[in-house]
Amino acid sequence: MSLLMDVNKIVELKKDYLIERIDGEITVYHPTLTTAVYLNETGALIWELCDGKRTILDIIEALSEQYPESRTQIETDVKTLITQLIERDIGELK
Amino acid sequence: MNLFTVAFAGSTVTLLYDTKDAREFLTLLFRDVTQQTSGDVQQHQLSLLADKGLNEYRLQAGNTQLCRGRLGVRFAAHIYDTVIFHLLNRAENGIALHAGAVICNDLIILLPGQSGAGKSTLTSWLTCHNCSYLTDELIFISIHDPREIKYFSRPLCLKPGSMHLFEELLASTQKDDFLMDLHGAVIPHRLLNREFKEPQAPPALIIMPDYAPESDPELEPISGARLGTLLMGCHVNARNLVDHGFREVLEIARSTPAFRLRYNSLQDASSLLDAFLQE
Numbered sequence: 001m002s003l004l005m006d007v008n009k010i011v012e013l014k015k016d017y018l019i020e021r022i023d024g025e026i027t028v029y030h031p032t033l034t035t036a037v038y039l040n041e042t043g044a045l046i047w048e049l050c051d052g053k054r055t056i057l058d059i060i061e062a063l064s065e066q067y068p069e070s071r072t073q074i075e076t077d078v079k080t081l082i083t084q085l086i087e088r089d090i091g092e093l094k
Numbered sequence: 095m096n097l098f099t100v101a102f103a104g105s106t107v108t109l110l111y112d113t114k115d116a117r118e119f120l121t122l123l124f125r126d127v128t129q130q131t132s133g134d135v136q137q138h139q140l141s142l143l144a145d146k147g148l149n150e151y152r153l154q155a156g157n158t159q160l161c162r163g164r165l166g167v168r169f170a171a172h173i174y175d176t177v178i179f180h181l182l183n184r185a186e187n188g189i190a191l192h193a194g195a196v197i198c199n200d201l202i203i204l205l206p207g208q209s210g211a212g213k214s215t216l217t218s219w220l221t222c223h224n225c226s227y228l229t230d231e232l233i234f235i236s237i238h239d240p241r242e243i244k245y246f247s248r249p250l251c252l253k254p255g256s257m258h259l260f261e262e263l264l265a266s267t268q269k270d271d272f273l274m275d276l277h278g279a280v281i282p283h284r285l286l287n288r289e290f291k292e293p294q295a296p297p298a299l300i301i302m303p304d305y306a307p308e309s310d311p312e313l314e315p316i317s318g319a320r321l322g323t324l325l326m327g328c329h330v331n332a333r334n335l336v337d338h339g340f341r342e343v344l345e346i347a348r349s350t351p352a353f354r355l356r357y358n359s360l361q362d363a364s365s366l367l368d369a370f371l372q373e
Contacts, residue, residue: 018337020344025319027347029326029340038323 007057009093011050011082017090028090035088039081046081050091056082101130103188103234103244105181110141116151119165122273122282123173126247126290138180142173167251167277174248178232182331188244189235189339189346190330195228195245196220199371201298204233204350206328212305215256219360220367222259227283228293237335240346241296250286252279259360300352301367311362313353313370322347 017030026039026047039047049059060078064071085091098109098120111117120142141154145162153160153173161172182190194205194217203225207213214230221227232246249272252260257279263286264274273280284290302316302324316324322344332338353370357363 018340020319020322020341020348022318022322022344022348025317027319027322027326027344029338031332031338031340034332034338036323036326038320040317040319 005056005079005082005093007060008055010052010055011059011085011091012052012094013050013085013091014089030088030090033089035090037084037088037090042077043081046078050082050085056093098124098128099130100124100127100177100181101134102127102181102246103185103190104131104134105137105185106130106134107137107177107180108139109177110139111143113144115165116142116144119170122280123170123248124177125282125284135184137184140176140180166275167273167280168275170273170280171251171277174231174251178246182334184334185234185331186237186334188237188331189335189342191233191235191325192231192328192330193233194230195233195297196225197228197293198225198367201371202228202293202295204297204300205303206300206325207303208328212303214251215253215259215305216303216355216357216360216363218250218252218256218259219364221250221283221286222263223364226287226290232330235342235346237339237342240342240349243296245292247283247290247292249273250279250281250283252281254278297350300350302352302354303363304354304356305358306356307358309356309358311358311366312356313366314356316352316354318344318348318352321350321352 016032017028020027024041024044026044028037028039045063046059049062056078060075063074067074082091095110095112098111100107109120111120143152143154145152150162150164152162153176160176163169191206192208194213196203196217198220205213205217217230228245229247230250231248234244236242260281267285271285272282300321325343325347329339329343355363355366
């Protein structure tokens with residue numbers, strides 16, 4: 001999946017995953033899929049904003065408010081992570 | 095018919111055999127993995143039977159032939175795969191991880207990695223260079239006490255590409271004491287670890303080997319979350335455990351310092367580790 005995604009879509013995370021937080025980072029594991037995903041600090045921030053109500057654009061805006069000088073990087077990071085979650089079947093766009 | 099029992103991680107697998115050669119072969123493969131404890135659960139029974147006319151053996155489960163061949167390196171690999179599978183198939187009292195393990199400078203170092211990651215080769219190299227061998231394949235961490243670890247101390251199993259590491263040793267050793275053919279070598283670690291004793295201390299360090307022939311060598315710290323992700327990929331008996339042992343694996347990742355060792359040659363790997371362990 002390319003990074004050209006509809007930013008007005010909502011990221012919905014699949015149910016039944018497990019997460020552990022260590023020092024601001026996250027490991028996500030889905031037992032049925034036996035898939036593990038590592039989220040660094042940035043990824044962990046993005047993950048926390050994927051609440052099933054926020055669109056991709058909402059997430060980008062929320063992080064850009066905190067880090068206005070990094071909007072371009074934020075946009076790339078958000079889309080990259082969401083792509084990864086979809087490819088690992090942990091999330092989908094609605 | 096005689097019985098040979100392999101015991102590991104609270105499970106046993108028994109092999110029926112019918113020749114002296116079979117007994118010697120099984121002893122070579124499993125000498126340090128036969129110590130049973132009360133409470134061990136008999137998981138499976140196999141047979142190692144001679145086809146005398148053909149000078150071959152059959153590994154069987156009941157009447158089903160699993161593999162057939164001469165008592166060589168390739169056949170040994172099949173036996174290991176089958177026995178380990180049955181030992182762990184219902185193991186639920188611990189976390190089984192694909193990992194090598196050595197003792198260097200009195201520190202136990204785990205070298206986790208999936209098949210093909212280079213852990214066996216790196217384990218072998220370190221064993222030749224002032225480290226003591228524990229396993230090149232498998233560890234089992236008690237779910238009740240993560241400091242309690244069992245090491246599947248089988249012989250070093252070398253692919254043909256790694257045999258040069260032991261050229262000198264093999265040249266000076268009785269041919270009956272190890273196994274070698276076109277497919278590699280099976281070398282009893284006691285030829286190197288004369289004073290072998292299973293350690294009681296927990297591991298001090300985790301090193302994730304990353305063989306990268308095009309890259310510069312590097313030893314970089316890995317965060318707990320990243321390590322946890324990598325260890326879940328090495329977790330062998332996940333489906334037997336509540337939540338696949340995820341919490342327990344992450345607790346190990348949280349509490350054990352870890353590094354990624356990127357190397358393009360074994361000499362580089364050894365130099366980096368030597369320098370690091372001296373600090």
